[in-house]
Amino acid sequence: MNDDRIVVVGADGSRAGLEAVTWAATVALQRRYRLDIVHAFAWPTVYAPMAGPVPAPYEQGVQEAAERTLAEAAARAQTVAPGLEVRTDLQLQLPAAALVAASQHAAVVVVGNRGHGGFTGLLLGSVGIELATHAACPVVIVRHEDRPAGPEAGRIVVGVDGSHDADRALQFAFEQASFRDTGLTAVHTYQWPASAAPGDMQPLVYDPDDLRAEERRVLAESMAGWAGKYSDVDVRHSVVLGRPAAVLTELSAGAELLVVGSRGRGGFAGLLLGSVSQTVIRHAACPVAVVR
Numbered sequence: 535m536n537d538d539r540i541v542v543v544g545a546d547g548s549r550a551g552l553e554a555v556t557w558a559a560t561v562a563l564q565r566r567y568r569l570d571i572v573h574a575f576a577w578p579t580v581y582a583p584m585a586g587p588v589p590a591p592y593e594q595g596v597q598e599a600a601e602r603t604l605a606e607a608a609a610r611a612q613t614v615a616p617g618l619e620v621r622t623d624l625q626l627q628l629p630a631a632a633l634v635a636a637s638q639h640a641a642v643v644v645v646g647n648r649g650h651g652g653f654t655g656l657l658l659g660s661v662g663i664e665l666a667t668h669a670a671c672p673v674v675i676v677r678h679e680d681r682p683a684g685p686e687a688g689r690i691v692v693g694v695d696g697s698h699d700a701d702r703a704l705q706f707a708f709e710q711a712s713f714r715d716t717g718l719t720a721v722h723t724y725q726w727p728a729s730a731a732p733g734d735m736q737p738l739v740y741d742p743d744d745l746r747a748e749e750r751r752v753l754a755e756s757m758a759g760w761a762g763k764y765s766d767v768d769v770r771h772s773v774v775l776g777r778p779a780a781v782l783t784e785l786s787a788g789a790e791l792l793v794v795g796s797r798g799r800g801g802f803a804g805l806l807l808g809s810v811s812q813t814v815i816r817h818a819a820c821p822v823a824v825v826r
Contacts, residue, residue, distance in 0.1 A: 538640055543569065642672045675815055791822075
């Protein structure tokens, strides 16, 4: 996590955006951090530079609407977290670019999963994936839909695969669980042995119990030290046969937060954001944190 004591949240006036402000304000108050609320928009000339100057009445109307959006978001933050230091920032640029820039000096950046105005693309993952790919700190995407109950309801769920990103995700997840006074479930998935490339022969006979025991060992090694450091957190280990994205999406039902690394152990060297991260951003039933 970045050393800077700032939580950044993107606001666009939508219901999801306001819930993102609520989530961010709560975290900022818990950590005694400052909350920076960012609203970004681009004039039509940014998209069509040959269209000519923006008419003055239109420019004034958009400016006033943007200021109202920031004021509403700031009021929500103060209601949720009285006494919290709040700053607002109106940016004349594309939303993802503004939030990536703000992430350089933030501990975490928070956005809603869908909205209107500049953040509309987040519904399909375009802004969310761009932010999760390029931000300099963890990114949390907050959903506004009603969350169904699930086996890990009320807990932090974190995906663990032994990679460096997964280790950073564990740190973030434990910090969140400790400050929220909630439990943490560490999930490690595996699949039956299969050939990874032509000529790669896998054993014709293997013991499923031995394989499961080996995967449990991988998870235990990844967790070594964390439980001792955060002795106040109730920790569960979950080793599941299945595909990581599907398992994590299922376990996200009712969870407080799902935490994943940006790229897992099986990722391609040039891939900045892994397939698991992209899938849970789109389909998880709870807020998702992507940790790079």
